[in-house]
Amino acid sequence: MGRYHISITGSSAEAMADLVRKYKVHIIDHSIRHDKDVGHEVDAIAQPDEIQLLEKNGYQIERHEDVDEIGKARQKEVGKGNRYKK
Amino acid sequence: MPYLNVDEVESALSVATSAPYNTFTELITLPNLTWENRQCHAIKIAKGSNLGRPGVYFLGGVHAREWGSSDILINFVEKLEQAYLNNTGLTFGSKNFSSADIKTIVNTLDIIVFPQANPDGRHHSMTSDVWWRKNRRILPPNSASGNPACVGVDINRNYDFLWDFPRYFDPSAPIVDSIDPCDYQLYNGPTAFSEPETKNAKWIFDNFLNISFFIDVHSYSEDILYSWGDDDDQTNDPSMTFQNPSFNGSHGRGIPDASGLPGASAYREYIPSSDKSKAIGLANIFRNGIQAVRGKTYTVKPAVNLYPTAGTSDDYAYSRHFVDSTKQKVIAYTLEWGTEFIPPYTEMQNIIQDITSGLLAFCVGV
Numbered sequence: 001m002g003r004y005h006i007s008i009t010g011s012s013a014e015a016m017a018d019l020v021r022k023y024k025v026h027i028i029d030h031s032i033r034h035d036k037d038v039g040h041e042v043d044a045i046a047q048p049d050e051i052q053l054l055e056k057n058g059y060q061i062e063r064h065e066d067v068d069e070i071g072k073a074r075q076k077e078v079g080k081g082n083r084y085k086k
Numbered sequence: 087m088p089y090l091n092v093d094e095v096e097s098a099l100s101v102a103t104s105a106p107y108n109t110f111t112e113l114i115t116l117p118n119l120t121w122e123n124r125q126c127h128a129i130k131i132a133k134g135s136n137l138g139r140p141g142v143y144f145l146g147g148v149h150a151r152e153w154g155s156s157d158i159l160i161n162f163v164e165k166l167e168q169a170y171l172n173n174t175g176l177t178f179g180s181k182n183f184s185s186a187d188i189k190t191i192v193n194t195l196d197i198i199v200f201p202q203a204n205p206d207g208r209h210h211s212m213t214s215d216v217w218w219r220k221n222r223r224i225l226p227p228n229s230a231s232g233n234p235a236c237v238g239v240d241i242n243r244n245y246d247f248l249w250d251f252p253r254y255f256d257p258s259a260p261i262v263d264s265i266d267p268c269d270y271q272l273y274n275g276p277t278a279f280s281e282p283e284t285k286n287a288k289w290i291f292d293n294f295l296n297i298s299f300f301i302d303v304h305s306y307s308e309d310i311l312y313s314w315g316d317d318d319d320q321t322n323d324p325s326m327t328f329q330n331p332s333f334n335g336s337h338g339r340g341i342p343d344a345s346g347l348p349g350a351s352a353y354r355e356y357i358p359s360s361d362k363s364k365a366i367g368l369a370n371i372f373r374n375g376i377q378a379v380r381g382k383t384y385t386v387k388p389a390v391n392l393y394p395t396a397g398t399s400d401d402y403a404y405s406r407h408f409v410d411s412t413k414q415k416v417i418a419y420t421l422e423w424g425t426e427f428i429p430p431y432t433e434m435q436n437i438i439q440d441i442t443s444g445l446l447a448f449c450v451g452v
Binding site for chain 2: 075
């Protein structure tokens with residue numbers, strides 16, 4: 001099951017607190033932002049079943065990239081060997 | 087140029103402390119091997135040893151998946167050393183550092199850089215689970231359960247600052263921390279400083295007594311965070327502090343109201359106004375050094391947000407002189423660079439330039 005980078009919007013600060021207290025979502029805590037029109041929003045990494053649960057409980061979810069796919073691509077950008085060895 | 091692998095970060099430190107740089111650098115061997123028996127090193131860059139010069143400590147590579155932190159700090163070391171050796175300045179975008187600035191940094195400060203605090207985790211992230219965050223502790227209580235999440239401790243929840251968070255925080259506080267050994271991200275460990283990685287980071291504070299400034303380099307969110315992270319701060323009541331047991335159980339209640347402002351809190355952590363001013367002033371210099379490169383605007387703010395923390399490096403560093411008044415006061419920060427944990431390396435190279443400029447500006451401003 002893939003994991004996705006998502007943005008979660010909740011109806012209140014209490015709802016956002018519940019992401020941690022109740023739903024144990026892997027939020028990226030310093031990504032939290034607040035807009036008076038949109039409300040609170042925070043980024044997270046979540047699996048499809050977690051996303052479904054959050055949507056069922058009134059959260060708005062914007063699904064971004066499949067982080068496992070992205071991760072595989074990034075691992076190809078790691079140095080091979082040792083460029084500092086003469 | 088790809089991201090540095092684990093061996094390359096260590097080799098870079100070895101090269102950075104060899105001739106011709108060895109007249110003003112020192113390789114520091116950290117005393118605790120990691121769970122996978124890796125030896126860690128830091129570097130001290132300093133010409134001369136006049137008394138009273140402040141120490142500046144940069145830590146990176148704590149969270150495994152935040153690869154760029156180690157690359158940033160290695161680049162900082164290399165650029166600073168080359169410029170000092172060649173008696174030149176440095177330019178990043180529209181930000182210039184004169185050769186006199188470079189000399190001032192190396193001749194009047196002790197710069198200590200520990201760029202790869204968690205090599206086991208970094209290796210795991212680079213070769214297996216890319217989004218791994220913790221270290222690779224496999225001893226009990228993280229016993230073999232078949233669940234890969236039951237490995238590791240979040241190093242940045244393992245410092246001795248309100249480490250035993252259920253005792254200190256309000257039960258309703260949405261704290262980003264965990265006592266569950268199978269928490270994928272946040273397990274705080276069996277005791278404070280249980281982990282070789284945190285012991286190594288602490289050892290540097292304990293052995294370089296002039297350290298007065300500390301930046302723990304993380305990603306992401308483009309923020310420069312100053313203490314405190316456990317709750318909102320206040321500057322008026324020195325008795326309202328983490329050391330006062332009458333406030334146990336009341337940390338972290340300050341959930342923002344509908345406007346996004348901090349709500350009524352039973353507790354706010356004390357910071358003297360002079361420290362807060364100093365922390366913000368230096369953070370602004372750091373931010374301006376970043377911004378001058380290509381216009382990225384980082385936000386200077388307290389570490390706490392809707393989600394409080396405990397056991398983190400920045401709060402531990404700043405708390406040390408409150409706990410033991412013989413210890414040096416350390417103005418401490420967490421940097422959260424970038425807008426994703428692992429950017430494509432082409433973008434990471436831009437971020438490396440941004441943050442190297444910011445760190446140099448910070449050093450000049452100290």
